[in-house]
Amino acid sequence: MQTNHHKERLYKILVIGDLGVGKTSIIKRYVHHNFSPNYRATIGVDFALKVLNWDQETVRLQLWDIAGQERFGNMTRVYYREAMGAFIVFDVTRPASFEAVTKWKEDLDSKLTLTNGKHVATVLLANKCDQGRDVLTNNGIKMEQFCQENGFVGWYETSAKENINIDEAANCLVKHIIASEKDMLQSEVSDTITPQLEKDKGGTCSSCFRSQ
Amino acid sequence: LVIDASQKFCNNCCRAGGSLQNKPLTITAVIATCLKNYVRNCTLILYLAISFSQDSVLHHPHQLCCSCSKPSCCIMCLFFICPLDAAGECAALHRQQSLPHRPPVIPLVARMADQNTSGTPAMTEREASRLDKFKHLLAGPNTDLEELRKLSWSGIPRQVRPITWKLLSGYLPANAERRESVLQRKRQEYFGFIQQYYDSRNDEHHQDTYRQIHIDIPRTNPLIPLFQQASVQEIFERILFIWAIRHPASGYVQGINDLVTPFFVVYVFEYIEEEVENFDVSSLQEEALRNIEADSFWCMSKLLDGIQDNYTFAQPGIQRKVKALEELVSRIDESVHRHMQQYEVEYLQFAFRWMNNLLMRELPLRCTIRLWDTYQAEPEGFSHFHLYVCAAFLVRWRKEILEERDFQGLMILLQNLPTMHWGNEEVSVLLAEAYRLKFAFADAPNHYKR
Numbered sequence: 001m002q003t004n005h006h007k008e009r010l011y012k013i014l015v016i017g018d019l020g021v022g023k024t025s026i027i028k029r030y031v032h033h034n035f036s037p038n039y040r041a042t043i044g045v046d047f048a049l050k051v052l053n054w055d056q057e058t059v060r061l062q063l064w065d066i067a068g069q070e071r072f073g074n075m076t077r078v079y080y081r082e083a084m085g086a087f088i089v090f091d092v093t094r095p096a097s098f099e100a101v102t103k104w105k106e107d108l109d110s111k112l113t114l115t116n117g118k119h120v121a122t123v124l125l126a127n128k129c130d131q132g133r134d135v136l137t138n139n140g141i142k143m144e145q146f147c148q149e150n151g152f153v154g155w156y157e158t159s160a161k162e163n164i165n166i167d168e169a170a171n172c173l174v175k176h177i178i179a180s181e182k183d184m185l186q187s188e189v190s191d192t193i194t195p196q197l198e199k200d201k202g203g204t205c206s207s208c209f210r211s212q
Numbered sequence: 213l214v215i216d217a218s219q220k221f222c223n224n225c226c227r228a229g230g231s232l233q234n235k236p237l238t239i240t241a242v243i244a245t246c247l248k249n250y251v252r253n254c255t256l257i258l259y260l261a262i263s264f265s266q267d268s269v270l271h272h273p274h275q276l277c278c279s280c281s282k283p284s285c286c287i288m289c290l291f292f293i294c295p296l297d298a299a300g301e302c303a304a305l306h307r308q309q310s311l312p313h314r315p316p317v318i319p320l321v322a323r324m325a326d327q328n329t330s331g332t333p334a335m336t337e338r339e340a341s342r343l344d345k346f347k348h349l350l351a352g353p354n355t356d357l358e359e360l361r362k363l364s365w366s367g368i369p370r371q372v373r374p375i376t377w378k379l380l381s382g383y384l385p386a387n388a389e390r391r392e393s394v395l396q397r398k399r400q401e402y403f404g405f406i407q408q409y410y411d412s413r414n415d416e417h418h419q420d421t422y423r424q425i426h427i428d429i430p431r432t433n434p435l436i437p438l439f440q441q442a443s444v445q446e447i448f449e450r451i452l453f454i455w456a457i458r459h460p461a462s463g464y465v466q467g468i469n470d471l472v473t474p475f476f477v478v479y480v481f482e483y484i485e486e487e488v489e490n491f492d493v494s495s496l497q498e499e500a501l502r503n504i505e506a507d508s509f510w511c512m513s514k515l516l517d518g519i520q521d522n523y524t525f526a527q528p529g530i531q532r533k534v535k536a537l538e539e540l541v542s543r544i545d546e547s548v549h550r551h552m553q554q555y556e557v558e559y560l561q562f563a564f565r566w567m568n569n570l571l572m573r574e575l576p577l578r579c580t581i582r583l584w585d586t587y588q589a590e591p592e593g594f595s596h597f598h599l600y601v602c603a604a605f606l607v608r609w610r611k612e613i614l615e616e617r618d619f620q621g622l623m624i625l626l627q628n629l630p631t632m633h634w635g636n637e638e639v640s641v642l643l644a645e646a647y648r649l650k651f652a653f654a655d656a657p658n659h660y661k662r
Contacts, residue, residue, distance in 0.1 A: 019466065037434075040431050041428050041466050042466075044568065075527075
């Protein structure tokens with residue numbers, strides 16, 4: 001699914017978190033630049049595509065909007081496959097949705113690792129920040145610490161309704177995905193010996209030392 | 213049913229005409245013969261077999277159904293609209309001279325009009341006669357449920373839909389005398405549950421369930437004003453909460469909320485004449501609203517009883533049906549199936565929702581109600597026939613599917629199929645095609661496996 005064409009990159013990004021935290025709204029805002037209070041609950045998975053210009057390259061993001069109730073099923077494994085990054089979303093007005101963040105992160109990390117053995121880049125979104133800031137997000141330092149301890153590459157207070165920080169959060173995630181992709185390529189290179197014939201040297205056979 | 217065996221049928225299956233010649237042949241025999249070797253072209257055999265049948269329903273086989281005067285609302289007539297037509301593949305069929313004439317073109321207005329739910333004043337003679345048949349059947353002391361199913365298969369008139377749904381779902385007994393007492397008892401029983409359990413919604417062990425329901429209710433049918441009324445939302449919350457805690461093996465699963473809607477709307481019809489979408493429920497008597505609530509609860513429960521493994525842990529029923537859908541489609545339309553494989557689209561990615569919400573997210577509500585007329589008339593309609601409807605639905609879009617040339621395009625198409633303008637006609641065509649598929653595969657479970 002993932003292609004590394006010359007000037008075009010395609011990344012699968014998951015958007016997960018408890019039900020009703022605003023995952024669908026964030027994606028609609030990001031992709032279609034609008035907001036509606038009328039989205040129905042996502043069933044299974046919804047798919048969306050965002051095309052970005054990134055350093056003179058085209059980056060396509062496949063956004064996988066996964067139903068909030070899915071954590072209790074066992075379908076997430078199917079949906080997570082081949083993802084390169086993730087947003088985990090909670091609702092700042094509902095503490096229970098924040099408590100679920102670590103469960104989502106565990107679910108993600110236990111089912112998905114990159115080829116270099118690392119976890120996928122994940123950004124934490126504290127959504128609905130227009131509806132008043134809960135104690136949870138008042139203390140920036142605590143959130144920084146939470147992100148470090150739980151392996152998030154960053155966090156943003158977002159509002160799909162007011163269009164706050166959605167693009168910023170996405171750019172942060174894309175940046176980390178590209179970095180982790182480079183890292184994967186490098187780790188592949190260092191593990192691999194590439195046999196080559198050097199013409200001008202006129203190599204010798206390693207077992208008999210006779211020249212070829 | 214007897215057809216003229218000297219007629220040449222289908223190049224694929226009946227070309228070995230020796231055994232067929234000079235013998236009258238029943239339709240069932242022809243179908244059995246051909247479908248043993250089912251390929252898509254064999255649609256032709258059904259098409260011809262039925263067009264030459266002497267069935268009394270079809271006095272004018274090339275034109276209109278004699279019982280409903282429409283080309284598409286009776287299952288038999290539907291075969292005149294080649295199911296492959298939509299897919300753009302039947303040009304070859306139409307060129308063949310032995311084929312019956314094409315059905316008359318359905319005017320656009322008729323496509324939009326939903327005679328069953330809107331109760332348009334201009335009721336045709338045929339519709340009136342259908343309604344009379346229903347009324348006659350329902351009037352007796354004991355309703356013949358088998359007859360009622362047959363009659364309901366091709367759609368139930370709005371006026372008799374509430375009672376018919378209650379009978380077909382098994383909520384009401386066939387014996388008319390007993391109905392009132394059953395209704396009273398069941399309604400009492402439901403409100404007994406409310407008294408007994410509803411206060412526990414904020415208890416620790418139930419609060420997660422209640423919270424999920426509470427979040428989902430305002431966003432169930434968000435665009436229909438009826439469902440934005442507080443008293444309607446409270447009814448939905450009660451129905452879903454009581455059902456969830458009485459079924460701990462599944463509990464509340466997202467999507468079940470949608471399934472209450474058709475029952476609620478149809479049972480509101482029992483008390484009003486006007487359009488339901490903007491109806492203000494506070495104008496109803498309190499008792500009427502209570503009856504609607506209890507009846508919706510019980511009928512939804514009956515429906516869910518039949519598809520419970522769709523909603524138990526890991527949703528095995530859905531997994532199984534999505535798998536079956538994939539097998540079926542690979543057999544009936546290989547190019548669509550291959551196309552999806554080529555671009556790595558997995559059926560689970562789009563058809564999970566088709567199964568979980570019984571296509572309610574893919575179709576307008578009026579179409580779901582019409583679809584459910586047939587599901588309740590069809591044995592195992594919700595649990596089994598739905599699979600064939602999904603297969604017919606997917607193949608219905610084959611042209612659009614084959615035009616998409618990447619994973620993204622396919623997924624966006626499959627998750628946003630343009631059905632907004634669909635009405636009874638489209639649903640009827642879909643059901644006819646589903647029926648044909650069921651006929652072909654139902655008795656041969658291994659048939660569609662290669």
